[in-house]
Amino acid sequence: MDLNLVHAALFTFTNIGEWGRRVSYMMAFVSRLPRMYIAERRDRRLLNIVLFEAFKGVSRDRLFSLGEEYCERVLIAHLYPRAIEMIEANRAAGIEPVLVTGSPDFIVAPLAEHLGIDAFAANQFIFSRGRATGRLSEPIMAGEEKAVWCGKWASERGMDLADCWGYADSHHDMAFLNAMGHPVAVNPDRRLKAVAMNRQWPVIHFKKQSSKNDNDFYNHYDFDKSTRESDGAT
Amino acid sequence: MxxxxxxxxELKPAELRHEVGARRDLVxxxxxxxxxxxxxxxxxxxxxxxxxxTRVIYPPPPLDPLADPDQAIRYALLHPENQDPLFAQLNPNMRVTIAIDDLSLPLPQMRRPDIRERLLNQVLQTLADYGVDDVHLVIATSLHRRMTEAEIRRIVGERAFKQYWPDRLYNFDAENRAELAMLGKTEHQEEVWLSRRAAESDLVIYLNVNLVPMDGGHKSVAVGLAPYQSLRHHHNAATLRDSHSYMDPTRSALHRSSDRMGKLIHKSLNIFQIETAVNTQMYxxxxxxxxxxxxxxxxxxxxxxxxxxxxxxxxxxxxxxxxxxxxxAPFGMIGVWAGDTEAVHQKTLAKVFQQYAVPVxxxxxxxxxxxxxxxxxxxxxxxxxxxxxxxxxxxxxxxxxxxxxxxxxxxxxxxxxxxxxxxxxxxxxxxxxxxxxxxxxxxxxxxxxxxxxxxxxxxxxxxxxxxxxxxxxxxxxxxxxxxxxxxxxxxxxxxxxxxxxxxxxxxxxxxxxxxxxxxxxxxxxxxxxxxxxxxxxxxxxxxxxx
Structure with missing residues (x-):
C-alpha cells in the first residue's frame, strides 16, 4: 500500500484536535485499512477515494495548517538533497518543473512553494461549508489521470510530452511515465524497476547520505558560459 | 617486421620465436x-x-611475462627515463596525486593481483618512506562511469583500499566544477582542463596499463583527468575522421591533439608516468x-x-x-617503464607493437x-x-x-x-x-x-x-x-x-x-x-x- 499517503493521513489524524477526535478519526481510519488494501489492489484511483473519505468533517483551515506542518516537519526534512539539485539543474537548463501527485493539495501546495514550483497537480477535496466532504473533485490524480493531466497541461502551453522528462518511483505511475518522452524511474519499486529494465528507461537512485566528493553542483565557475564562449574557436 | x-x-628464446617462427604462420x-x-x-x-x-590473421603468441614483475617495477622506479628516480623527487611537505587507469583496461579484467595494485604498493611504500602524507588516489575515469567500490578494491588491492578509501581514493568527477582547473589553450585553441587536485599537486604519478598502442602517453593525463570541455576538442567527428589509425599514434589526429594538450599540461605539472604493457594471454x-x-x-x-x-x-x-x-584473464606483464611521459611511451609502444604486430x-x-x-x-x-x-x-x-x-x-x-x-x-x-x-x-x-x-x-x-x-x-x-x-x-x-x-x-x-x-x-x-x-x-x- 502507498505508505506516503497513509503516513500523511496518520499524521493528520494524530494532530487533528482533541484526544477524543483523534481517537475517533484513527479508529475510523484503521477500520478502513482492509478496504484500502483491496482498493489499491484493484485500482489506484479507488484507493484515493477510500482513503480520502476518512477526512470527512475536517475543516479546511485545519487541513491546510496541518498540511503546512506535515510538509515542514516531514516532507522537507526528508527531501533528497540530490533531488533538489536536479530540479535546480533542470530549471537552469530551461526545463520547468511540474509536480504531479496523488497526494492532497493541502500537503502539496506548501511543498511546491518550498521547491519554487509554480505548476502542480494534486487531489483536491470537495468542501461544504468549510468542511471536507470526503469526496475528491475530478480528475482524481491516479494512474492514467496523471498522464491525461500532463498531456492537457502541455498542449495548453504548446508543448509536446515527447520533449518532457517524467520522474516516478512507483509502478502505479506507469501510465504517466509511458506518456513522457523521457521517462526516468527514481528509486523504483520492484515492479517499476523490472519495467524500467525491460523498457530501457534510465534508473536513478537517490540516497540520503551524500557520497564522497559531492560538492556544490551549481555554485561554481560558469562552465557553460566558458563552453559557449569558446565554441566559436573550435 | x-x-x-x-x-x-640478441633476443631471448621466446622473443626469437616471435620474430622468426611464429609470425610466418600467423597469416x-x-x-x-x-x-x-x-x-x-x-x-x-x-x-x-x-x-x-579466406585469409585468416592470427595474433602473435603471448610474449613471456616478466619473471619478477615487482622487481621490474622497483627497477623502473629507480631508473626512470629522462627523470630523477621517484624517491629523489619526494619531500615530506609535498602534495602528490596518483592517477590510476580505470577498469576499462585490460580486457577481460586481469587476475589478481592487478598490475595497478603492484605498482601502487611500491609507489605508496616509497612515498611513505620519504614521509609524504598528502597523497590522493584518483581513478582516471574521465567521462566513463564511476567505478563501484568493489571494482576499485579489485584494481588497487586491499592495502591501498583500506588506507585511502573513501576520502583519499575516489573516482575523478568531470562534472564537479569546483574540482576542475583550466590550464590554458594549445596553439590550436584547444582548452585544457584538468582535475584541480592534480593541477595543484607538486607531483602527479600516473599508473597506466597499456593494452593496445592507442593507450597511454599524453593521452593518460590529458584525457583520463579531463572533462567534456577538453575532450570535445579531439573526441569529435572531424578529428577522428583524420585518424589513420587509432593504433598508429603517428598518424592519428586524436593523438596529435591529446599530445598538444599533454605538452601544455607538462609545462605546469610535474608528471611521473609509469606505463606497463601486458601480453596477449587473455585465456x-x-x-x-x-x-x-x-x-x-x-x-x-x-x-x-x-x-x-x-x-x-x-x-x-x-x-x-x-x-x-x-x-x-591470466595476462602477464611484459614491460614496465617510468619517468618522462614521451620517453616512457616510446618504449611502451615498441613493446606493444612487438606483441601485436603482424605483417600482412x-x-x-x-x-x-x-x-x-x-x-x-x-x-x-x-x-x-x-x-x-x-x-x-x-x-x-x-x-x-x-x-x-x-x-x-x-x-x-x-x-x-x-x-x-x-x-x-x-x-x-x-x-x-x-x-x-x-x-x-x-x-x-x-x-x-x-x-x-x-x-x-x-x-x-x-x-x-x-x-x-x-x-x-x-x-x-x-x-x-x-x-x-x-x-x-x-x-x-x-x-x-x-x-x-x-x-x-x-x-x-x-x-x-x-x-x-x-x-x-x-x-x-x-x-x-x-x-x-x-x-x-x-x-x-x-x-x-x-
Missing part, C-alpha cells in the same frame, strides 16, 4: 581441408567454415583453446569447445553475462570480424548496439598500421546478435541516443551539431554520471564518432547473425541471418573473386598492411 640477423641473435590461407574457425559472437562463439581462399587453463589456430585443434580442444558452446547456449542471459564478466600483404575486399561480449565501455555491463558499432567499426577496423585491412569501398562483416539491449543504469544516454538521435540521422557531423551539447549538459544524465554509475551523457556520441573513419572508408557493413534487423538498419547496416548469408551478400556485390580476410580474435592483433 623482420629484424636484421644481428638483432635476432593462414584456408583451403578445402581447413578446419572451421572460431568467431566471437557476442556472448557466444561461432564455429564456422569460411570460404576457401588460459580450460579456455586456452580459444587462442589456438583451429587447424591445430586436437580432440580435447574440440570437446572443450563443444562443452563451452553448450554451456553458453544453455545459461540464462544474466548468468552467462555474469560468468563471462567474472572471468579473469595487401588489403581485402571483405573483412570479417567477430565482436565479443566485452569492450572497454561495458565492463560488468551490457554490450549494447552502439558499443557493438564502436567495437566493430571503431576498434577492430582500426587494428592496422599503414592501410586498413579492407580496401576503400569494401565490405565489413560484423558478427554479433545485435540485440536491442541496454543497461539503464550504466548507459542511460545511449538509449536515447540510439532510439531518438540515430532515428533522425547516422551522420556523425550532423549528430554532433544537432544533439551533442544537449546530451552533454543534460542535468539528468549529469546526475546519473556523478552520483550513479552511468557513463556521461555525451559518451554515446563519442562511441559513434569512434566508428567514423570506418564509415568513411567501407562501402557496406553487414551484421552477420543479426537477431533484430531493425537494429542493424538503425545504424545504417545490412543484416544477415548467418555468416554464410552475409558472405553471399557481400560477394554478390563485389564478385565471387572478392578476397576475404578474417581478423581472428581473441586475443588482439594489429595488422601492418603492406
Amino acid at each position: 623482420a629484424r636484421p640477423e644481428s638483432k635476432l641473435m 593462414v590461407t584456408l583451403n578445402r581441408r581447413s578446419e572451421k574457425r572460431l568467431i566471437p559472437y557476442g556472448e557466444e562463439f561461432l564455429f564456422e567454415k569460411l570460404p576457401v581462399g 588460459g587453463g580450460m579456455l586456452d583453446f580459444l587462442q589456438k589456430n583451429e587447424d591445430t585443434f586436437n580432440d580435447w580442444d574440440h570437446t572443450r569447445l563443444k562443452g563451452f558452446q553448450w554451456t553458453m547456449r544453455n545459461m540464462s542471459n544474466d548468468l552467462r553475462r555474469r560468468a563471462l564478466h567474472n572471468y579473469a 600483404k595487401g588489403q581485402a575486399d571483405i573483412l570479417i570480424v567477430g565482436v565479443p561480449y566485452i569492450c572497454p565501455y561495458n565492463v560488468n555491463s551490457i554490450m549494447n548496439p552502439v558499443l557493438v558499432q564502436c567495437t566493430g567499426l571503431g576498434y577492430l577496423f582500426n587494428m592496422y598500421r599503414n592501410k586498413p585491412l579492407v580496401r576503400e569501398g569494401g565490405t565489413m562483416i560484423i558478427c554479433h546478435p545485435l540485440r536491442d539491449e541496454f543497461h539503464p543504469e550504466h548507459h542511460p544516454s545511449y538509449i536515447e541516443f540510439f532510439h531518438r538521435c540515430l532515428a533522425e540521422t547516422t551522420d556523425a557531423i550532423e549528430l554532433e551539431k544537432q544533439f551533442e551539447r544537449e546530451f552533454a549538459h543534460n542535468p539528468t544524465y549529469i546526475h546519473m554520471y556523478r552520483y550513479g554509475n552511468a557513463y556521461h551523457g555525451v559518451h554515446p556520441f563519442y562511441m559513434w564518432y569512434w566508428g567514423e573513419p570506418a564509415r568513411q572508408h567501407v562501402g557496406r557493413v553487414i551484421a552477420a547473425g543479426c537477431e533484430e534487423p531493425e537494429i542493424a538498419a538503425r545504424m545504417g547496416w545490412d543484416a544477415a541471418d548467418t555468416l554464410d548469408e552475409a558472405i553471399a551478400m557481400a560477394t554478390s556485390e563485389l564478385g565471387r573473386s572478392a578476397s576475404i580476410t578474417y581478423l581472428h580474435l581473441p586475443p588482439l592483433v594489429i595488422a601492418d598492411v603492406e
